[in-house]
Amino acid sequence: MPALVFQEQEQRDGRAFDEISDAVDQVNVQKGKLWDDSSDFDNAKDKAAFRQYESACDRVKNFYREQHEKQTVEFNIAARVAFKNRKRVRMSVWAAMEMLNTLVDESDPDTELSQIEHLLQTAEAIRRDGKPEWMQVTGLVHDLGKLLFLFGSEGQWDVVGDTFVVGCKFSDKIVLPHTFAGNPDAQDPVYSSEYGIYSPHCGLDDVMLSWGHDEYLYHVLKDQSSLPEEGLAMIRYHSFYPWHREGAYAHLTNDKDRAALAAVRAFNPYDLYSKSDAPVIAEELRPYYEGLIAKFFPPEIDF
Numbered sequence: 001m002p003a004l005v006f007q008e009q010e011q012r013d014g015r016a017f018d019e020i021s022d023a024v025d026q027v028n029v030q031k032g033k034l035w036d037d038s039s040d041f042d043n044a045k046d047k048a049a050f051r052q053y054e055s056a057c058d059r060v061k062n063f064y065r066e067q068h069e070k071q072t073v074e075f076n077i078a079a080r081v082a083f084k085n086r087k088r089v090r091m092s093v094w095a096a097m098e099m100l101n102t103l104v105d106e107s108d109p110d111t112e113l114s115q116i117e118h119l120l121q122t123a124e125a126i127r128r129d130g131k132p133e134w135m136q137v138t139g140l141v142h143d144l145g146k147l148l149f150l151f152g153s154e155g156q157w158d159v160v161g162d163t164f165v166v167g168c169k170f171s172d173k174i175v176l177p178h179t180f181a182g183n184p185d186a187q188d189p190v191y192s193s194e195y196g197i198y199s200p201h202c203g204l205d206d207v208m209l210s211w212g213h214d215e216y217l218y219h220v221l222k223d224q225s226s227l228p229e230e231g232l233a234m235i236r237y238h239s240f241y242p243w244h245r246e247g248a249y250a251h252l253t254n255d256k257d258r259a260a261l262a263a264v265r266a267f268n269p270y271d272l273y274s275k276s277d278a279p280v281i282a283e284e285l286r287p288y289y290e291g292l293i294a295k296f297f298p299p300e301i302d303f
């Protein structure tokens with residue numbers, strides 16, 4: 001596509017994103033709102049202190065370099081095949097939360113807390129704001145996909161961190177975008193083109209996001225929970241910051257993705273800004289959350 005046409009396309013897509021935001025509000029109103037999308041964090045002063053990647057420590061920068069170099073189309077296809085053929089591990093949601101506790105997420109510049117604390121802080125922030133039980137429990141489980149790390153991942157680079165689209169040009173809205181220079185797909189004539197292997201507005205269902213904890217947990221829970229579609233969207237796209245925060249990829253999304261965007265944006269402040277909340281005591285909160293878990297999940301899940 002010539003540069004000028006590109007620019008026009010981008011302007012249209014930028015507008016499209018604003019229109020989507022307005023439409024999202026409308027959808028919420030029409031639905032009688034499963035939740036209200038304001039949050040206690042709306043007025044938080046120090047939001048700008050989060051997600052500072054350019055000034056992050058080497059641990060975080062090295063993580064993203066490795067992830068951005070290794071998440072190729074070829075790898076992503078192989079990861080999905082491996083996922084289908086894997087041996088599954090059966091356990092309760094709470095046991096999964098405890099099992100995950102050994103992981104310290106190398107991609108995260110904002111917390112060094114254990115995963116169980118992050119899950120409980122997220123859920124507690126949602127609860128404090130009076131949001132529905134399904135959303136609280138979504139907060140409680142949203143990062144359980146990081147169990148992948150203990151189930152035969154290649155490292156942390158195929159488990160944690162933000163997600164992005166593979167199979168088309170790497171967006172410059174992804175954090176530390178220069179690190180894609182070492183990804184072989186950046187040199188591939190098809191994979192490095194604006195649309196790559198996709199067609200305009202094909203919809204996120206038909207787009208391959210970099211493999212990690214979001215996609216994994218979505219597939220695990222979609223048939224093993226009674227979470228509403230909005231909860232499943234929160235899980236599936238919560239790391240897709242280039243889309244839900246930066247407005248990238250509007251040329252690939254369609255009408256169906258609007259509701260998902262509304263859900264993910266409503267969820268995001270709880271996931272991100274609760275990282276600086278006061279510490280929680282897991283055992284004290286356990287009875288309340290075991291009660292919620294029992295409402296939305298079977299006693300054991302095949303992970």
Ligand SMILES: O[C@H]1[C@H](O)[C@@H](O)[C@H](O)[C@@H](O)[C@H]1O
Pocket residue numbers: 105107108109143160161162163238239240241
């Ligand atoms: O470092 C974080 C962390 O790995 C989160 O679980 C993920 O959802 C975020 O997108 C990422 O930036």
Ligand SMILES: [Fe+2]
Pocket residue numbers: 142143213238239
């Ligand atoms: Fe996450």
Ligand SMILES: [Fe+2]
Pocket residue numbers: 118142143271
């Ligand atoms: Fe999280």
